[in-house]
Amino acid sequence: MSEAALVQILSDDEIREIEEEAAHLPDRKSAAIDAMMIVQRYRGWVSDESLGAIARLLGMSVENLDSIATFYNLIYRKPVGRHVVMVCDSVSCYVMGADGLRKAVEEHLGIALGETTEDDRFTLLPIVCLGACDRAPTMMVDDELIGDVTPEALEEIFARFA
Amino acid sequence: MDDTRPLIGIIDTVGGAVDRLAYESHGGYEAARKALGMQPDDIIDLVTEANLRGRGGAGFGTGMKWGFTRGPARTPGGKYLVCNADEMEPGTFKDRYLLEYNPHILIEGMIVAAHAIHAETAYVFLRGEYHEPFRELTKAIDDAYAQGYLGRGIFGTDINLELRIHRSAGRYICGEETALLNALEGKRAQPRQKPPFPPASGAWGRPTIVNNVETLCNVPGIVRNGADWYHSLGTGDDAGTKIYGVSGRVNKPGLWELPIGTTIREIIEEHAGGMREGYKLRGLLPGGASTDFLVEEHLDLAMDYGTIQKAGSRMGTGTMILMDDSICPVDMCRNLEHFFAQESCGFCTPCREGLPWVEELLIEIEEGRGKEGDLELLDRNAMFIGGVTNTFCLHAPGAIEPLASALRYFRDDFEEHIRQGKCPYR
Numbered sequence: 001m002s003e004a005a006l007v008q009i010l011s012d013d014e015i016r017e018i019e020e021e022a023a024h025l026p027d028r029k030s031a032a033i034d035a036m037m038i039v040q041r042y043r044g045w046v047s048d049e050s051l052g053a054i055a056r057l058l059g060m061s062v063e064n065l066d067s068i069a070t071f072y073n074l075i076y077r078k079p080v081g082r083h084v085v086m087v088c089d090s091v092s093c094y095v096m097g098a099d100g101l102r103k104a105v106e107e108h109l110g111i112a113l114g115e116t117t118e119d120d121r122f123t124l125l126p127i128v129c130l131g132a133c134d135r136a137p138t139m140m141v142d143d144e145l146i147g148d149v150t151p152e153a154l155e156e157i158f159a160r161f162a
Numbered sequence: 163m164d165d166t167r168p169l170i171g172i173i174d175t176v177g178g179a180v181d182r183l184a185y186e187s188h189g190g191y192e193a194a195r196k197a198l199g200m201q202p203d204d205i206i207d208l209v210t211e212a213n214l215r216g217r218g219g220a221g222f223g224t225g226m227k228w229g230f231t232r233g234p235a236r237t238p239g240g241k242y243l244v245c246n247a248d249e250m251e252p253g254t255f256k257d258r259y260l261l262e263y264n265p266h267i268l269i270e271g272m273i274v275a276a277h278a279i280h281a282e283t284a285y286v287f288l289r290g291e292y293h294e295p296f297r298e299l300t301k302a303i304d305d306a307y308a309q310g311y312l313g314r315g316i317f318g319t320d321i322n323l324e325l326r327i328h329r330s331a332g333r334y335i336c337g338e339e340t341a342l343l344n345a346l347e348g349k350r351a352q353p354r355q356k357p358p359f360p361p362a363s364g365a366w367g368r369p370t371i372v373n374n375v376e377t378l379c380n381v382p383g384i385v386r387n388g389a390d391w392y393h394s395l396g397t398g399d400d401a402g403t404k405i406y407g408v409s410g411r412v413n414k415p416g417l418w419e420l421p422i423g424t425t426i427r428e429i430i431e432e433h434a435g436g437m438r439e440g441y442k443l444r445g446l447l448p449g450g451a452s453t454d455f456l457v458e459e460h461l462d463l464a465m466d467y468g469t470i471q472k473a474g475s476r477m478g479t480g481t482m483i484l485m486d487d488s489i490c491p492v493d494m495c496r497n498l499e500h501f502f503a504q505e506s507c508g509f510c511t512p513c514r515e516g517l518p519w520v521e522e523l524l525i526e527i528e529e530g531r532g533k534e535g536d537l538e539l540l541d542r543n544a545m546f547i548g549g550v551t552n553t554f555c556l557h558a559p560g561a562i563e564p565l566a567s568a569l570r571y572f573r574d575d576f577e578e579h580i581r582q583g584k585c586p587y588r
């Protein structure tokens with residue numbers, strides 16, 4: 001594929017947002033993480049194809065960009081479900097029953113940590129302290145933080161995410 | 163402004179998140195106006211005199227840190243101010259509260275700090291999962307730009323300040339300030355060789371000051387009311403207030419802005435409402451997951467940098483995690499070391515290989531497969547991994563603090579696991 005075609009994998013909106021970030025930084029490569037997060041916001045994850053296009057756009061090698069991508073846990077190099085569920089497994093939540101909550105979530109969704117439901121609705125991941133330890137145990141669904149979670153509340157919580 | 167609780171008192175006064183109008187009607191942005199009329203060096207002297215110490219965990223003198231950038235006058239884009247809003251230390255939830263409920267105090271603190279160090283560009287390095295703080299801070303920054311408090315010629319002066327948010331993509335190590343700078347530059351967040359320290363060579367090789375959210379939020383009050391007032395807020399050796407937090411099985415988990423040096427007992431019993439019925443306190447991590455356990459005998463100690471250090475721990479972030487008598491200390495250490503092993507950046511061997519090994523051994527002991535001699539092996543490896551000169555950054559020594567102290571204070575529990583061949587708490 002030509003360079004132009006490679007970059008064209010990205011939408012105009014994605015390119016515009018990436019360029020906006022790059023314009024505020026001393027060099028284009030510094031926008032690498034922002035760029036991947038932007039593309040992920042549109043597509044749910046960062047495919048090899050997207051990665052190649054971003055690398056071209058920022059003038060860096062795919063290998064270099066991938067080594068950055070794989071360092072960060074919030075950049076997904078595999079497809080995820082429509083909603084990402086993260087259950088906090090750090091110490092305050094542990095003290096307040098995070099293990100039990102995780103098991104209840106796994107049971108409710110019928111998947112284990114790292115898996116996606118068959119209907120592609122939910123992906124379940126562990127997460128470190130969400131900075132809401134006074135509301136432990138906590139979890140996050142997409143952008144929404146939920147504290148003081150009880151197994152009984154799960155049904156109602158998940159129903160809100162179609 | 164609430165003169166005894168300058169950081170978060172206003173949130174209670176206003177009854178929720180503080181927007182710009184509310185902030186300004188309580189004296190907000192007066193300090194910025196005042197500071198912009200001061201000589202940068204005088205601001206640094208004032209902050210030094212106030213004895214403001216970093217609230218990100220290490221307690222380094224803020225004025226002294228800023229002073230390292232003294233020298234050549236303003237060169238456009240020449241220096242950077244970075245606010246460390248990565249808050250990922252397990253058990254810590256204070257910066258989230260400030261960002262979400264009082265974002266303008268951070269912006270004002272950053273305006274003052276940037277002027278003091280001659281920076282025209284500032285970044286807030288915000289952890290990726292902080293969506294609510296991102297929304298609130300973005301709103302506040304947009305508003306400040308619209309008012310001419312940020313941008314070119316701020317407050318009608320000839321001073322410029324661009325303020326941008328960098329949203330992180332995860333990993334605890336990003337909070338370490340040199341790893342943070344690599345992340346800000348769009349690279350893998352591996353810590354850098356020190357020296358040079360960031361005030362000499364930081365973001366993109368330029369002099370850079372990295373400060374914690376809470377540290378910067380202390381600055382407006384100091385500028386407005388002076389160093390003497392700031393000293394009068396604290397008890398003991400340290401100055402100002404501190405946001406203390408408690409999580410675990412207490413009646414009212416939460417956070418409170420109190421005179422720095424308030425005792426642990428007062429924080430737990432008066433503010434957090436004491437232990438829940440049926441639970442006894444056995445130990446606590448005073449300032450996040452990477453601080454040594456303290457126990458009953460320490461409850462009357464003042465939560466300040468020197469006192470907690472003398473007791474063999476660190477005040478850290480000041481948000482304590484309580485371990486009650488239903489929790490197995492071995493299993494709690496397993497939880498902590500799982501976190502630290504997972505979050506190692508992988509650069510140096512004692513951390514990358516040592517922490518997973520420690521986690522494995524803790525699992526063996528917890529699950530009843532511990533052997534005679536395992537504890538001595540743990541002791542020895544803890545000493546090796548925790549040696550501050552044995553690893554490239556302070557991640558590994560921090561990781562070992564709770565474990566090494568647990569091996570001292572809760573040794574019977576560890577031994578009991580090995581003797582009984584099972585966890586006595588299950």
Ligand SMILES: Cc1cc2nc3c(=O)[nH]c(=O)nc-3n(C[C@H](O)[C@H](O)[C@H](O)COP(=O)(O)O)c2cc1C
Nearest residue numbers: 216217218246248249250337338339373374377556
């Ligand atoms: C592994 C590790 C993680 C850290 N995480 C944070 C953090 O999340 N937030 C923070 O403010 N400081 C963190 N620090 C401390 C920073 O390196 C730095 O000392 C601090 O941001 C300086 O700000 P202060 O002087 O205002 O406290 C961390 C340090 C280490 C070694």
Ligand code: SF4
Nearest residue numbers: 507509510513555557
């Ligand atoms: S101590 Fe751990 S986190 Fe720090 S540089 Fe070494 S491997 Fe990375």
Ligand code: FES
Nearest residue numbers: 088093129130133
């Ligand atoms: S430990 Fe779970 S939110 Fe902090």
